[in-house]
Amino acid sequence: MKLNTILKYMNLSKVFCLWAITGTLLFGLGQTPPEPIPLNLYELGITITRSSVECDSCNVVYGPEEYGAECCDHAINAQPEFFNCEILENQYYWDCSGCECGAGEEDYTSMFGCDESDACNFDPEVTVNNGSCWYAEENYDCNGECAVEIDCMEICGGSAVVDECGNCNGDGFTENCLGTDECENMDCNGECSGTAVIDECGNCGGDGYFDICLGTDECENMDCNGECSGIAVIDECGVCGGENTSMDSCGVCNGYGPIFECGCFEPAEHFDCDGNCILEYDSCGICGGNGPDFLCTDGVTIVCESLAGENCPEVGCMDEAACNYDSEANAPGECTFPEENEDCDGHCLEGLEADCNGLCGGTAEEDECGNCNGDGFTENCLGTDECENMDCNGECSGTAVIDECG
Numbered sequence: 001m002k003l004n005t006i007l008k009y010m011n012l013s014k015v016f017c018l019w020a021i022t023g024t025l026l027f028g029l030g031q032t033p034p035e036p037i038p039l040n041l042y043e044l045g046i047t048i049t050r051s052s053v054e055c056d057s058c059n060v061v062y063g064p065e066e067y068g069a070e071c072c073d074h075a076i077n078a079q080p081e082f083f084n085c086e087i088l089e090n091q092y093y094w095d096c097s098g099c100e101c102g103a104g105e106e107d108y109t110s111m112f113g114c115d116e117s118d119a120c121n122f123d124p125e126v127t128v129n130n131g132s133c134w135y136a137e138e139n140y141d142c143n144g145e146c147a148v149e150i151d152c153m154e155i156c157g158g159s160a161v162v163d164e165c166g167n168c169n170g171d172g173f174t175e176n177c178l179g180t181d182e183c184e185n186m187d188c189n190g191e192c193s194g195t196a197v198i199d200e201c202g203n204c205g206g207d208g209y210f211d212i213c214l215g216t217d218e219c220e221n222m223d224c225n226g227e228c229s230g231i232a233v234i235d236e237c238g239v240c241g242g243e244n245t246s247m248d249s250c251g252v253c254n255g256y257g258p259i260f261e262c263g264c265f266e267p268a269e270h271f272d273c274d275g276n277c278i279l280e281y282d283s284c285g286i287c288g289g290n291g292p293d294f295l296c297t298d299g300v301t302i303v304c305e306s307l308a309g310e311n312c313p314e315v316g317c318m319d320e321a322a323c324n325y326d327s328e329a330n331a332p333g334e335c336t337f338p339e340e341n342e343d344c345d346g347h348c349l350e351g352l353e354a355d356c357n358g359l360c361g362g363t364a365e366e367d368e369c370g371n372c373n374g375d376g377f378t379e380n381c382l383g384t385d386e387c388e389n390m391d392c393n394g395e396c397s398g399t400a401v402i403d404e405c406g
Contacts, residue, residue, distance in 0.1 A: 035093070036062065036067060036092060036093050036094050036095070037091075037092040037093060037094075038066060038067045038068050039067060039068030039069055039075060039083075039092065040068055054070075054071070054073055054074050054077060055070050055071035055073060055074055056272065056278050057073070057098050057099060057100055057278065058071040058072055058073055058096065058097075058098050058099040059095065059097045059098035059099075059112075059130070059132065060094075060095040060096075060097065060098075060112075060130070062094070067094075071096075071099060072085055072088050072089075072094055072095075072096035072099040072101065073099045073100055073101070073102070075088060075094075076088075076099075076101065076102040077102065080102060080103075084101060084102060084104070084105055084108075085099060085101035085102075085105050085108045085110065086105070086108065089110065089111055089112065090111075095110070095112040095128075095130050096108075096110050096112065097110040097112045097113050097130065097132070098110075109123075109125050110126070111125075111126060111127045111128050112126065112128045112130040113126035113128075113129070113130060113132060114126060114129065114130075114132050114133035114134075115127065115128075115129045115133075116129070116133045118135070119133035119134060119135055120133075120134055120135060120136055120142035121133060121134055137256065138157070139156045139157035140156065140256075144255075144256055144259055151168075152168035152169065153168055153169060154254060170190075187204075188204035188205065189204055189205060203226055223240075224240035224241065225240055225241060235247075236253065237253035237254065238253075249264070250263070250264035250265075251264070261273065269288070270287045270288035271287060283304070284304035284305070284306060284307070285304075285306070286304075291304075292304050293305070294308050294312075296308065296311075296312035296313060296315075297312065297315050298312070298313050298315045298331045301313055313330050313331035314326070314328050314329050314330050314331060315329060315331045315332070315333040316328070316329030316331075316333045317329065317332075317333050317334065317335035317336070318332050318333075318335075319335045321337065322335035322336060322337055323335075323336045323337060323338060323344035324336050339360075340360070340361075341359075341360035341361040342360050348360035348361070349361075355372075356372035356373065357372055357373065
């Protein structure tokens, strides 16, 4: 390295140390953070370049000619030995919110952001408000969902109610909805002395559908407005003849249009709004992934999860004499074997029988008293040749007898 370059780095380090002390004192005194301090890299002869996506994740971008770099990630990637997000925020007052911050700072929390507790993007760890707070629309939550009651006209926070005649935002007919104080004979359309009535399908002045309101005796092809051979249909938002006019530009019925960062949708993690990966693809083809991280059932092999079926070894019993032998296994697994003189189904091998103890090929037999492997009492099982008065326990001159329960 040339001498003048070494001296420039030495001077840069001195400036860093001075700003570090100054920044600590300023925050220690509780003063308002000043304007971002330029890094002076151009004056020191350090030229840095950046890729087209290096600052894409950062919320704040600076002018490189004035500040020495375009964003925190730009400065960190160029001079990682001098900069990280903590240094840039606390000593240079750069806003690193949203930035990736480089190796070792994956969990770094920026002190810049929204500190207003009623904002949708409130962050309790933020100490410096950078003006990024945003709020939900009146009557809606931060997810665009209605947070109050929806009236009968499907308006969030609206005041329309169903009157006593069942009409949304109606006038409220009296006299069983057939008249008012001024009109004794009002029809279902609210016309005095009118003739309109509600048909069996619930439509005022309707033709009276039959066949679940899909036709009448005179009209086989009635549309949703009750008109014969009409063309009105129920649109995707459930409105007859609505022609999807209640659908917003994002295709959501009664929606609020493009309210997300990418318009109608939030981008997938590590992707921009055009579907481009803003990081690097790992060896598994995953944007921003960490490479193979799927542990196969052998407990040893690690592969890409998407290729586990192809690359993981087939673990199984490789002993052909075992009951669970797996002809496709290429990695040893646990084997099970039958009991002596039995097959894998627990049956005695051909030519063998189970003795009275249930052992295949065993020699135990029942004696004349019905006891498996017993001594074989004689005299009705109450004695033997040597003992004429043996009890049921086999004791000579014993007193034990078989009770009523056997």
